[in-house]
Amino acid sequence: MTNKRCIHCYVTGHVQGVWFRASTKEQALKLGLTGWACNLPDGRVEVMASGEQAQLAELQRWLQQGPPLARVFHVSSTELPWQEFADFSVK
Secondary structure (H helix, E strand, O other): OOOEEEEEEEEEEEOOOOOHHHHHHHHHHHHOOEEEEEEOOOOOEEEEEEEEHHHHHHHHHHHOOOOOOOEEEEEEEEEEOOOOOOOEEEO
16 A cells, blocks of 8 residues: 555635745655645635655645745645646646
């Protein structure tokens, strides 16, 4: 059995214009994860990440706080079937 998973998250709060996506990419790359992060028109940040279960859990913990200028109010996360991405990108 593999520990590879994919998570899809929505981060709510003051998360745009505070380097949230770039910092998420930095964290994901440190953890060996692939996927993407993008801003949504409603002010949330959407994150898709694939990798080992333990590293995904670490990213989810980091998303609860984000970079220093962010104010995270809520993170919703759903596990999805494995998806493969070439790297971690900012959209």
